[in-house]
Amino acid sequence: MTKDADPFADSALLARFAGLTRPELEALQLAKLRRQMTRLQASSPYYAERMAKAGLTADAITSLELFAERFPTSSKADFLADQQAHPPFGARLGIAREQVALVNMTGGTSGQGQEIYGRSQRDVHQLGYLHALPWVMAGLRAGDVAVNCVPAGGMTTGGWGPGEGLRIIGATAFHVGGGLSTDAKIDLMLTLGGVNFIYASTNYLHTLTEALLGRGITPRDAFPDMHGLFIAAEGYPLEWAAKIEEHWGCRLQEGYGSTQCNGFAGSTGSAGVFGKDGARGLISLFEWETLFEVVDPDTLQPTLSGEVGELVATNLSVEGSPVIRFRTGDAARYVAWQDAGTGKVWKTIEAGSIGRFDDMMKIRGNNVWPTAIDAAVFAHDEVGDYAGRVYTEAGKTEIEVRLAFADHCAGLSADERDRVIGSVREAIKARTNVWMAVVECARADLPEFAYKARRWKDERQQGYRL
């Protein structure tokens, strides 16, 4: 395995998907969509009712445009209400109860409740495939040593998909997430006689890198056989990505996925997270498995290429608990295939900047996304991690960012620390239009996240209590 494996040369099947014309791809999508809707019309009272309300039948879906115009969207709230009325899976399940082979739940980080998904045996293979697919595209091959830093097992899709994916690739997988401390993971990795691939959340790859540097270990020297770092789940600044690639001596790659998509729905592939002229790269969507629309969240009208919109997903192959026109709440910059320059006709979204519409905080009249603040803070190599808090004091909105310096910057002087803090403050203002108080704290005072980081707390409601 080399660092520059060409997935399209190594897989004739993948090359065929890459070689489709846009009309061929859309014909495939429509055929799969009609098959899915025919099945759900008979097997899912939830979707049958939505079809009936729209005056649609599966046979009447004669184009993707008609489907997008007529079929109603579903949201998390719809699924939660369905589950409450028909526990545990809701009437949307779409397969016989005894055919459920794996149960997955969403993470619950939204605070609204957890969606429950019942997957069939076929879906479980698909779950593995939808992890193997982006990793093969990233250069992972049979026999490679892969370290999976995402906590394995449990109820989440992210707990099961990586194991299935690495198994069907034939990689030698070490599932170190959750069970081992960061130091213990490093100790283990150093004994493996070579590591080729790491899968981690953005936040955890940062933690792991910082811990290695803090121990005086240069990742590229300690792991010279590394050819892929694959991240997901969180945005990041390009400055950070460049430093990660420099520290590790290999390409950083990213995937977009979710429980609703039964795994990954797109990836940067071997091109990595940098595009032309050092700009952000693109995530190519696996549109033959998941039909994507990118829409204005207020009007549900299609987003123009280059603009940020909400991803709306439809599973074309999933049997158990499929999502059909599901509003993900994920905010992504859409780049049409004609503008992407990838050589393929797959729709793309910008890498590194995917956020959540529901994470947005309205602060002093400005729309502020945590990803924007992450980008400002982590553009500074000296910062280990941070946590933010929005609160009210004497009727005024205040924002506090507490940051801890990285272990490898322990020797910075007070003046140097002040300079970094000032620079972080300026960078946050530049990206959000909001001045925030930035203060230093000890690293131990900040929470550590093994998977998705939740760095922000909005305590303003508490401030209004009488």
Added chain:
Amino acid sequence: MTIDDDAVLRAMLAQAERLCATGDALLKGQYEHLRARIDALIELRRVSAAA
């Protein structure tokens, strides 16, 4: 007519082994996974010393 499960599985194993000869990096591991599943079913059905 009864189905000879062992004969079916042996035939499936032979077919799966043919698939495993693929050079397709995306499919090879999946075919080997399939072959191993069939092989495991053959093994767990084995009740006599005769092959």
